[in-house]
Amino acid sequence: MGGVIGWIISLISGIIGGNIAGSAMKEQSLGTLGNSIAGLVGGGLGGQLLSALGVLGGAAGAGAQGASLDIGSIIGNIAGSGVGGAILMWIIG
Numbered sequence: 001m002g003g004v005i006g007w008i009i010s011l012i013s014g015i016i017g018g019n020i021a022g023s024a025m026k027e028q029s030l031g032t033l034g035n036s037i038a039g040l041v042g043g044g045l046g047g048q049l050l051s052a053l054g055v056l057g058g059a060a061g062a063g064a065q066g067a068s069l070d071i072g073s074i075i076g077n078i079a080g081s082g083v084g085g086a087i088l089m090w091i092i093g
Helices: 003-022 031-052 073-093
Strands: none
Touching: 003 031, 003 073, 031 073
């Protein structure tokens, strides 16, 4: 799943994942702003990594016509970016 919509989904999911991880791990929390920034970066990286591996939206290297907004790719993007945000928040915290 490429394009601007994929990026937006990745970044928002990462922010949410970072804040959930911060809430779950109070002793490693960076505060709301810190958790959000770590989640934003981790979500962006997680979404791009999954896209590059071809996990999101079909095979890697597919053209713009191959990128779609089907429910499976959206859910995969949300999950991957949220986990990426949480992992980076955990590493930094």
